[in-house]
Amino acid sequence: MNLSDNFTLAELTHSQTADRLGLPNMPGPTELAALRRTAQGLEAVRALVGKPIAISSGYRAPLVNKAVGGKPTSQHTRGEAADITCAGLDPARLMAAIVGSTRVLYDQCILEFYKPGGAGGWVHISFTDTPRRQALVIDAAGAKPYA
Numbered sequence: 001m002n003l004s005d006n007f008t009l010a011e012l013t014h015s016q017t018a019d020r021l022g023l024p025n026m027p028g029p030t031e032l033a034a035l036r037r038t039a040q041g042l043e044a045v046r047a048l049v050g051k052p053i054a055i056s057s058g059y060r061a062p063l064v065n066k067a068v069g070g071k072p073t074s075q076h077t078r079g080e081a082a083d084i085t086c087a088g089l090d091p092a093r094l095m096a097a098i099v100g101s102t103r104v105l106y107d108q109c110i111l112e113f114y115k116p117g118g119a120g121g122w123v124h125i126s127f128t129d130t131p132r133r134q135a136l137v138i139d140a141a142g143a144k145p146y147a
Contacts, residue, residue: 003039006046012039012058012082017067025061027079034079034127035059041127042082044104049086049097056122057083080107081126091121098125099135099146107131111146112138 001009012035018025027035038058046053060068060076075081086094095111098104107128114121114137124138135146 003036004043006052007039007042007055009035011055012079014055015057015060015064015068018061018064021064021067023061023063023067025059025064027059027061031059031077031079037129038080038082038127041104041106041125042084045084045098045125048101048104049089049094051086051089054085054087055082056085075108075126075128080128081124083112083122083124085122091123092116095123095135095146098123105131106133108134108136109146110136110138110143114139 003009003012013025013027015025017023035058042053057076059079060070060074062077065074065077070076085091091111091114095109098106098109105127107126108124110124112122112124136143137146
């Protein structure tokens with residue numbers, strides 16, 4: 001099922017952890033509506049960078065979220081968030097493009113566990129009806145504002 005032109009329900013609900021542990025990971029109607037909004041937000045990111053976006057984590061059912069060590073209040077459990085990367089674009093540059101754009105109306109954009117020089121990391125991005133445009137960096141030392 002397509003949620004937008006380039007993003008599917010399967011893509012936004014796939015979880016290696018759920019598969020490995022045999023946990024169901026299907027959203028209810030409220031989460032599905034939020035996933036449609038998230039997919040539209042991801043379309044804006046894709047248009048901004050001009051490249052496909054890879055989703056490493058999207059919707060997480062509460063048991064899946066617990067299994068991956070997510071916070072109970074995670075926006076992933078509401079269908080509002082995705083962890084993304086973009087081939088050929090360093091996560092720090094992806095983050096900078098999103099935060100610097102007025103076209104991507106994100107709630108939170110977080111550069112997570114990125115090491116300078118491009119080693120590892122990803123961008124967590126969420127979309128809500130009332131976007132805060134909060135930008136953060138999270139690493140082993142904790143969270144801090146994105147500068």
